[in-house]
Amino acid sequence: MPKQEHIFPSCLFFLLSLVTLATLVNTKSTIEPCSNSNSCNALVGYTLYTDLKVSEVAALFQIDPIALLTANAIDISYPDVENHILPARLFLKVPISCSCSDGIRKSVATSYKTRPSDTLSGIADNIYAGLVSADQIREANSISDPTVLDVGQTLLVPLPCTCFNNTDNNLPAIYLSYVVEPVDTLAGIAAQYATTITDLMNVNSLGSPSITPGDILSVPIPACASNFPKYASDVGLVVPNGTYAILASHCVQCSCGPGNLNLYCTPASLAASCSSMQCRNSNLMLGNVTAQSSSAGCRVISCAYDGFVNGTIWTTLSSSLQPQCPGPHQFPQLVAPPSGTIIDSLPAPAPAPSQAGGGGPTTPKSSIVPVTGLLPSSSPANGPIGSTSDASLLASPSSIFARATVFYLFIKLIVSMVL
């Protein structure tokens, strides 16, 4: 008996400290310092909080609904596809423009108009699915009293993004800002996106492979790079493997993969009037390729897209000698617009490819900061941008819930031991 009386209070104390720890966790976000004002292409991973029309999801991020669909290889030839209702819990890759703001890569092109009964944490955790924190919205909009939000107020919603020169291990890549879910492991994410744990750890400067729900990771996705002139409005285009991009006022569509990572553009003819898509001094149209084999190899002439300049589609005719004539072009597979109920599941098991070439030490590309509000922009500009901060901050509701569950089970265990 005395023994038990002694155990109980110390257990209680232990549990109390656990509870304190459980609500104070570090969620982290990968940031990329930047120095020039160029913007670049990136993706954010977004999980729908409720059933939403394609146009409603696009409006949340102020992007073109067609661009949202093509970035997810969803068939846009479906009738009235912009009004198609996408199911809650669907995961989409949202193409965004990534700026350089206050010395770090950040997307600052998204705003949200408040509705009745909105709260900052509701906007951050539900509507934007953890891509932003309530504190970050509060700070970006200089809100002094977060309990008072005017209905119809337009709030800037800063979103995470990284570009890392649109390369990963010297190959073209686009980076997806991914919010870690309770079921995720680094190995699972690596397998899902055909990368390696080592690469994810390098890109995100992780000291260990452990991740916390609510963390925002930068996940590299192989992509096709463009080489448009700098005065083209779509300069710097990168298209992720297996997807499409729609350009030049819906006149041109470019795709990437699956066979190789060469950008391939053709007329899209979604728009009523498009300027000429014929290559100068030739009868070839955008996307046309002619091949003629000879003893020296295969002479390939192609008419390619070279950017949208002052409302004009630029094309370029190129000729090359290749060892073999190319076969017919393979396009990435399109999927029908998703419908129905999404059942949450673990990422499909896939063998994680092992790191090729083995590892010399890799310089970390980035640094980790807490998600909640403490970006370098808000701190005094002393010390190098992007040191690691360990400040403990409030967890996201999902991780609090997960921890609360563990805590509850633990209490049950202790109580059953004591009684």
Ligand SMILES: *[C@@H]1O[C@H](CO)[C@@H](O)[C@H](O)[C@H]1NC(C)=O
């Ligand atoms: C950026 O990428 C280009 C090719 O896209 C490459 O030539 C250049 O070396 C890269 N710069 C850095 C700093 O990695």
Ligand SMILES: *[C@@H]1O[C@H](CO)[C@@H](O)[C@H](O)[C@H]1NC(C)=O
């Ligand atoms: C591109 O995606 C296809 C499947 O969609 C895959 O087979 C191929 O390996 C990918 N290419 C790269 C370079 O990751």
Ligand SMILES: *[C@@H]1O[C@H](CO)[C@@H](O)[C@H](O)[C@H]1NC(C)=O
């Ligand atoms: C050239 O491209 C146009 C538009 O994509 C297509 O309709 C036509 O069939 C192509 N011609 C050849 C010879 O490939």
Ligand SMILES: *[C@@H]1O[C@H](CO)[C@@H](O)[C@H](O)[C@H]1NC(C)=O
């Ligand atoms: C685009 O148009 C502007 C003015 O209309 C002109 O100054 C500029 O030279 C044009 N750019 C190109 C690349 O043609």
